[in-house]
Amino acid sequence: MAGRRVVVFPSPAELGPVLAQLVTSRAEKAIVSHGRFTLGLSGGSLASMLSKELLALPDLDCSKWVVGFCDERLVFFDDPESTFGLYKSQLFSKVNIPDRGILTIDSSLPVNECALDYTRKLKEAFPADDFPVFDLLLLGMGPDGHTCSLFPDHPLLEETKKIVAPISDSPKAPPQRVTMTFPVVNSARCVAFVSTGGSKAPILKEVLEGREGSALPAARVVPTNGELFWLVDDPAAASLTIQVERLGSGAKL
Numbered sequence: 001m002a003g004r005r006v007v008v009f010p011s012p013a014e015l016g017p018v019l020a021q022l023v024t025s026r027a028e029k030a031i032v033s034h035g036r037f038t039l040g041l042s043g044g045s046l047a048s049m050l051s052k053e054l055l056a057l058p059d060l061d062c063s064k065w066v067v068g069f070c071d072e073r074l075v076f077f078d079d080p081e082s083t084f085g086l087y088k089s090q091l092f093s094k095v096n097i098p099d100r101g102i103l104t105i106d107s108s109l110p111v112n113e114c115a116l117d118y119t120r121k122l123k124e125a126f127p128a129d130d131f132p133v134f135d136l137l138l139l140g141m142g143p144d145g146h147t148c149s150l151f152p153d154h155p156l157l158e159e160t161k162k163i164v165a166p167i168s169d170s171p172k173a174p175p176q177r178v179t180m181t182f183p184v185v186n187s188a189r190c191v192a193f194v195s196t197g198g199s200k201a202p203i204l205k206e207v208l209e210g211r212e213g214s215a216l217p218a219a220r221v222v223p224t225n226g227e228l229f230w231l232v233d234d235p236a237a238a239s240l241t242i243q244v245e246r247l248g249s250g251a252k253l
Helices: 012-034 045-055 083-090 111-125 198-209
Strands: 004-009 037-041 065-069 071-073 136-139 164-167 177-180 190-195 227-233
Touching (some): 012 037, 012 045, 012 190, 045 083, 065 111, 111 164, 111 177
Parallel strands (some): 004 227, 037 065, 037 136, 190 227
8 A cells, every 4th residue: 555644624615626636636647547547436425525526627528537336325326315326417417428437237136136237347347457446436434434335344344256245234224235345445546535524533533543453344445556545624533643634725635
């Protein structure tokens, strides 16, 4: 791993533009290096923040982007719980990303078949990789320390062979989901967590300052050869005692 950077902003208003800059800078680097930019997205409040900030950029070109989803709920795309549905309405419909560049689940399938189908799509998109190597994965973290749909004390935390795993007993609704596994997450060239708000302060402290080998899922994200960023705001960082970087909205990562 290239080293973990914990970067603190006064509020999401300053964090958002730096997140967008991280995405576009890694996109430019990837396209120069290998002709495309592969991005893994997560849902929740990250979707609206990222969409707003990317759309505010002049001359945003997504024509060479390939986008997948770090996890997805097994619901129809017009359901408010659909991560793809969120990004379709807030971002994809407003930029020049080609339809073939958006890797979606088939939500009509049973959850086990859906995971196999999404595995096939990722293998087709990353034919040279045993586990897909994304240029950038954007992750969130729940108040229980989960990330993707990898929840504390769940057997999927120990999955080492699957690219995409089904989950039918998610402790957070809806119960049926598919999720990338840790081997995929930790193969990425860059991973960025976004965590904001005072409700995240206790779990953020546990993840970032907890004992070695913490069982919390977010603490298990340690890219083998990639960068790791934690982009957080002051309320989320309120309990941290580790050294952090403090940046404003014009900063570049």
